[in-house]
Amino acid sequence: MKTHAPLPVGVPSAEAADLSLTIGRLTLKNPVGTASGTYGKGIEFLPYYDTSRLGCVVVKTITLQPRPGNPPPRLVETAGGLLNSIGLPNPGIEAYIEHELPKLRTLGAPLVINIAGHDAAEFAVLAARLERESGIDALELNMSCPNVAGGLDFSASPAAARDVVRRVRDVTARPLIAKLSPNVTDIRPIAVAAQEAGADAVSAINTFVGMAIDWRTRAPLLGRGLGGLSGPAIKPLALRIVWQLSKVVTIPIVGIGGVATADDAMEFLVAGASAVQVGTANYINPRAAIEVLDGLPERFAALGARCLKDVVGTLKMPV
Numbered sequence: 001m002k003t004h005a006p007l008p009v010g011v012p013s014a015e016a017a018d019l020s021l022t023i024g025r026l027t028l029k030n031p032v033g034t035a036s037g038t039y040g041k042g043i044e045f046l047p048y049y050d051t052s053r054l055g056c057v058v059v060k061t062i063t064l065q066p067r068p069g070n071p072p073p074r075l076v077e078t079a080g081g082l083l084n085s086i087g088l089p090n091p092g093i094e095a096y097i098e099h100e101l102p103k104l105r106t107l108g109a110p111l112v113i114n115i116a117g118h119d120a121a122e123f124a125v126l127a128a129r130l131e132r133e134s135g136i137d138a139l140e141l142n143m144s145c146p147n148v149a150g151g152l153d154f155s156a157s158p159a160a161a162r163d164v165v166r167r168v169r170d171v172t173a174r175p176l177i178a179k180l181s182p183n184v185t186d187i188r189p190i191a192v193a194a195q196e197a198g199a200d201a202v203s204a205i206n207t208f209v210g211m212a213i214d215w216r217t218r219a220p221l222l223g224r225g226l227g228g229l230s231g232p233a234i235k236p237l238a239l240r241i242v243w244q245l246s247k248v249v250t251i252p253i254v255g256i257g258g259v260a261t262a263d264d265a266m267e268f269l270v271a272g273a274s275a276v277q278v279g280t281a282n283y284i285n286p287r288a289a290i291e292v293l294d295g296l297p298e299r300f301a302a303l304g305a306r307c308l309k310d311v312v313g314t315l316k317m318p319v
């Protein structure tokens with residue numbers, strides 16, 4: 001690991017900063033990825049920018065069997081946020097491998113496949129099946145889907161989180177990222193359990209359970225009643241959680257929640273994230289992720305930072 005003498009704040013460095021990081025055995029050239037479920041099938045973004053420049057692309061969750069998803073309406077805009085009840089529609093792992101994986105490989109960015117099982121054992125079945133496929137750089141374990149029965153259970157307690165991660169760890173050497181739910185009283189012991197069970201990173205966070213209501217009809221606006229809230233509205237909550245986690249885990253934290261600009265990304269890095277994922281912003285601006293990335297060098301220079309370590313977790317919290 002390279003070390004650098006710290007530069008005084010405000011002195012721009014002549015050289016572009018080294019933005020790379022490692023997650024398990026995987027080196028990412030920069031900390032900007034796309035958040036699961038917000039990046040279509042990936043190839044939609046090819047006309048907008050060179051997707052190979054991203055730190056990584058994380059795909060929508062895959063399950064063992066095909067799923068139709070939840071009844072519509074599935075999306076509602078709220079003040080500063082987006083409420084979704086998508087319900088994990090996907091073609092199932094076999095059709096996915098046959099039809100989607102080849103297209104995803106054309107994106108050129110490291111590929112993170114996001115998986116979810118009905119139970120802990122099924123997570124391992126999915127991970128084992130993916131062992132036979134090349135061009136997959138890491139797995140993100142969706143232990144926190146708020147919109148399917150039992151989806152939140154996998155990161156609702158340290159024991160549940162430990163079980164899922166351990167079973168998957170037993171079948172793959174691929175880097176594992178445990179995606180955690182914010183819908184818990186205290187996320188910290190859950191992240192620690194994931195780390196102890198062999199996770200190489202934690203993603204913090206998935207969406208917050210919420211609802212939107214039409215008082216005239218007295219009905220919820222989403223087809224399933226409840227949904228997961230994302231977007232700028234949740235950024236302060238996500239920042240708080242990332243900062244809390246940075247005090248208790250040693251593995252990298254991937255910050256998720258309302259990252260739409262390079263300034264948002266810098267806030268997450270300072271709070272303690274080693275990487276970020278851009279999610280809801282992709283729906284507003286298809287170039288959001290690359291614009292976040294392009295904005296980092298000048299911000300690193302403004303801090304006199306030469307590498308990620310000069311920024312990650314450098315928050316000056318009042319004592």
Ligand code: RRO
Nearest residue numbers: 085086087088145147207228
């Ligand atoms: O598909 C969804 O409804 C969904 C998933 Br899998 C998730 O992890 N988080 C979310 O907000 N929605």
